[in-house]
Each structure stands twice: as C-alpha cells, then as structure tokens.
Amino acid sequence: MKIVVSRLEQYPEDEPTSWAVGFNVTAENDRSFYVDTTIGFDKADNDSDAVDAALAGLKKSINSRVTALNKKSSLVGTEVSL
Secondary structure, three states: OEEEEEEEEEEOOOOOOEEEEEEEEEOOOOOEEEEEEEEEOOOOOOHHHHHHHHHHHHHHHHHHHHHHHHOOOOOOOOOOOO
16 A cells, blocks of 8 residues: 655645645555545644644544455456457
C-alpha cells in the first residue's frame, strides 16, 4: 500500500479552525482512492502533527478499503475486445 499526502491546508480558508488533510491511497493491485479529514488546531500545532493525527484517525478506514480493493481481480476495469 502507498499513501501520499495530496491535501494539506488550513480550513476553512476565510477563518481557519483546523487542518484539511487528504491522502491518495494505492493498493497493491494499483487500485486507488482519495480520503480526507479535518484536524482541529487544538489537536495539531503544525502541519506535520496534522498529517500524523489524520493518519491515526483514518487508519482503520484506510485498511478496510485497501483490503476490499485487494480482493478485486486486476481484470476488473480493463478493456477487452472480441
């Protein structure tokens, strides 16, 4: 599994109260999805802490989705011809 930080910004833009943290997650069979969350400033002082807190909070959900994706055949979604 590969997890890449794809969003990291203070949220909402006008009057920030939290970090918006998003990840692109790729399973072993190259299927992928995006997931994000917000982490309040009271739970993370900086962007690094926000990423760590977001991963901790999303870990169970990410693992569950990756497990489901890994069960799909790599042929699902491929183009075939007659």
